[in-house]
Amino acid sequence: MIEVIKNKVASSQRLTREEGLWLLKNGSLLDLAELAETIRYRLNPQRRVTFVIDSNPNYTNICNIDCIFCAFYRHEEDNDTYTYTVDQMIERFKAAAKRGVRTVLLQGGVNPALPLEYYTEMVRRTRAEVPQIHPHFYSTSEILGMSDVSGLSVPEVLSVLKEAGLNSIPGGGAEILSDKVKRKISSKKGTSADWLNVMREAHKLGYKTTATMMYGHLEKDEDIIEHLAVIRDLQDEYHGFTAFIPWSFKPGNTPLEKIIPTYATGTRYLQMIAISRIFLDNFPHIQASWFSEGKKIGQIALSFGADDFGGVLEEENVHASANFVHTTSVKETVDLIRSAGYTPAERTTLYDIVAEYGPGEYPAAAINSARLDVKLEGTDLLTALPVLEAA
Numbered sequence: 001m002i003e004v005i006k007n008k009v010a011s012s013q014r015l016t017r018e019e020g021l022w023l024l025k026n027g028s029l030l031d032l033a034e035l036a037e038t039i040r041y042r043l044n045p046q047r048r049v050t051f052v053i054d055s056n057p058n059y060t061n062i063c064n065i066d067c068i069f070c071a072f073y074r075h076e077e078d079n080d081t082y083t084y085t086v087d088q089m090i091e092r093f094k095a096a097a098k099r100g101v102r103t104v105l106l107q108g109g110v111n112p113a114l115p116l117e118y119y120t121e122m123v124r125r126t127r128a129e130v131p132q133i134h135p136h137f138y139s140t141s142e143i144l145g146m147s148d149v150s151g152l153s154v155p156e157v158l159s160v161l162k163e164a165g166l167n168s169i170p171g172g173g174a175e176i177l178s179d180k181v182k183r184k185i186s187s188k189k190g191t192s193a194d195w196l197n198v199m200r201e202a203h204k205l206g207y208k209t210t211a212t213m214m215y216g217h218l219e220k221d222e223d224i225i226e227h228l229a230v231i232r233d234l235q236d237e238y239h240g241f242t243a244f245i246p247w248s249f250k251p252g253n254t255p256l257e258k259i260i261p262t263y264a265t266g267t268r269y270l271q272m273i274a275i276s277r278i279f280l281d282n283f284p285h286i287q288a289s290w291f292s293e294g295k296k297i298g299q300i301a302l303s304f305g306a307d308d309f310g311g312v313l314e315e316e317n318v319h320a321s322a323n324f325v326h327t328t329s330v331k332e333t334v335d336l337i338r339s340a341g342y343t344p345a346e347r348t349t350l351y352d353i354v355a356e357y358g359p360g361e362y363p364a365a366a367i368n369s370a371r372l373d374v375k376l377e378g379t380d381l382l383t384a385l386p387v388l389e390a391a
């Protein structure tokens with residue numbers, strides 16, 4: 001079988017699900033790397049690795065979805081909830097932009113008290129008041145929540161957000177696109193078809209999105225291949241995915257920790273990067289992460305098919321809630337890429353190249369991702385809503 005697969009990869013033929021599953025179960029790590037690198041350089045011939053100067057703040061931690069892999073969410077009655085006003089978030093974006101942040105990946109819990117206007121206002125004001133920042137806002141779960149709250153269909157919600165200025169959305173909320181796993185880890189989050197439908201409607205409207213996968217919990221190899229197969233099929237329809245981003249489950253402080261107390265291994269991550277590069281022949285980019293798996297494994301993943309190193313992540317709270325914190329700086333990100341043997345290149349959210357950095361060169365932004373202690377005073381909606389109404 002390995003020879004059949006090698007021949008197919010050499011002649012740019014797509015692997016079947018059966019071949020992908022065989023490779024994941026039986027392929028050696030070095031075979032995976034070799035095959036993945038063949039495709040990586042066919043799609044991205046330069047020895048260049050991209051990164052983005054970004055931040056991942058959150059506007060609310062109130063959520064009614066109760067995913068058992070999540071350490072981030074709180075219920076409304078908990079004593080450590082927060083919901084920031086649009087004003088507060090805009091001030092935060094302005095401060096981040098001054099420090100050199102160019103993309104904000106904004107997500108929050110699915111908070112049923114927030115009206116659709118809250119989300120559209122956030123986009124509209126970001127575009128108008130902080131034009132240096134690209135808004136990469138709202139996962140599929142939040143978009144489904146907006147649909148519930150407003151009574152509008154998903155395409156209508158996406159259209160309203162697009163009119164406000166949104167043109168890309170992050171790929172979070174997929175976890176594993178296999179309903180038998182989803183029912184166990186996120187039974188209230190909707191089905192795989194729901195996630196795919198939001199993405200399909202977004203792509204139809206011209207949005208660019210990423211696709212993600214969280215592995216290392218209750219899934220089997222078959223579920224991984226199912227996940228890759230359904231996003232590959234969707235990509236054939238509209239080519240709206242810019243990149244695929246796998247990461248491993250972080251058990252700390254989650255209900256699922258009692259069943260899965262440990263992290264997935266580094267070799268499993270390298271398998272995930274390589275199999276996704278090999279199987280997803282229609283995805284332009286595969287993202288490796290210094291953040292989610294550690295800097296050394298992140299560097300090695302660049303030789304397993306990945307051509308992107310993700311973001312500098314000035315702020316991050318979701319993994320931090322699971323006691324998983326890695327930090328870096330713009331300079332260190334550039335150095336990590338360079339010392340792994342690649343030319344670092346800053347990119348936009350949509351993967352356009354901003355600048356390449358030769359030996360000794362660095363971006364001007366001196367961002368550190370040391371977790372910012374900028375916790376704003378959390379507001380309940382009684383405080384937030386008058387601001388919304390006035391907006």
Ligand code: SF4
Pocket residue numbers: 063064065066067070071072073108109110141186189
């Ligand atoms: S993963 Fe998202 S939707 Fe699920 S509980 Fe956490 S915040 Fe809510």
